[in-house]
Amino acid sequence: MDAYERITRNAAEVVTEEEVEALAEDPDGKRAYVGYEPSGVLHIGHLLTANKLIDLQEAGFEVVVLLADVHAYLNDKGTFEGIRETAERMKEQFLAYGLDEEATEFRYGSEFENDEDYVLDLHELERETSISRAERAMSEIKSGDTVRVSQAVYPLMQALDIEYLDVDLAIGGMEQRKVHMLARDVLPKAGHDAPTCLHTPLIADLTSGEGKMSSSSGVSISMEDSTEEIAEKVNDAFCPPSADPEGDLENPVLQIFEYHVFPRFEDVVVERPDEYGGDLRYGSYDALEADLDSGELHPADAKGALADYLDDLIAPGRERLRELREA
């Protein structure tokens, strides 16, 4: 797998391809970042971007994880003190999940976002941005139903973070694309470069296959789930024997195999009772998808395997979380 292929695999979108190709020619020392509002428990959505960070580290990138404490504060997620503690826990779980500690730079937003230079630059972006544009950028991200001024400032700070963290590539889920497009528009107006962006797909809601999975509503798989809870949630998931369900629906079980399991495991064994033909082994996602779609692989067997592999992925973080809570 060449660098470009590794950088872009499983990406829903890259802006722009030309810019990423240029980065891929000499990835060593290039910097990529993702910002997260601190959350005490990583869920499967966080892990999707984390998988991309691991890809980038393997391609030679330096990775910056922004623990966006100020953003969380602006988005009404609590006091600075509480957010800070939450962020520490989040960092530990990322390391337990498999980010390379040597190649990962964890930064708190509050380390630099309150500096005078930063604030003055931020004001310049505020002058260049309409309220409605900022609000639109936040529509997929904000919490609560009342739009506050803090939420208009929020995406502008995301834009400026890219500049201040000296990042070559901004990573985020597809829900971040409006923020990133705003950044590409507004940063040049303030004399900065437009950032190159890479967006990961959104996994469909587990139980319905509709839209995107949300940790705030509906079922999500997280680092605090026990082996039994994972098995139960996976078993309850929507999973027609099809790679492309009718309508706008997706098959979340396949999506998780594609975006979470195969990127981290060389091959996948599906244990299957002898009466149904015995175990199956897959070296690629495509092969598994084809078998499910054709009926060779029954959804129930696929779910059993998915729960086992997810549990393997989650176990180190779950253990770390337990240690942190006991400490």
Added chain:
RNA sequence: CCGCCCUUAGCUCAGACUGGUAGAGCAGCCGACUGUAGAUCGGCUUGCCCCCCGUUCAAAUCGGGGAGGGCGGACCA
């Protein structure tokens, strides 16, 4: 600063005029059927009716005060 509107189940809302032990849809949960889930049947759960004070035998409902949210006006010298 002033005025008007809203607040009832997890969500969207009915009920308020005319006081009498709180409802619908959706969601959720449980069963049946499927070697998974969904769909489809069958069943079930859910409430500080925003808060406080008052009137009354009795207040989600009437009166007063307050909070939160939305909208508008005024101000633009």
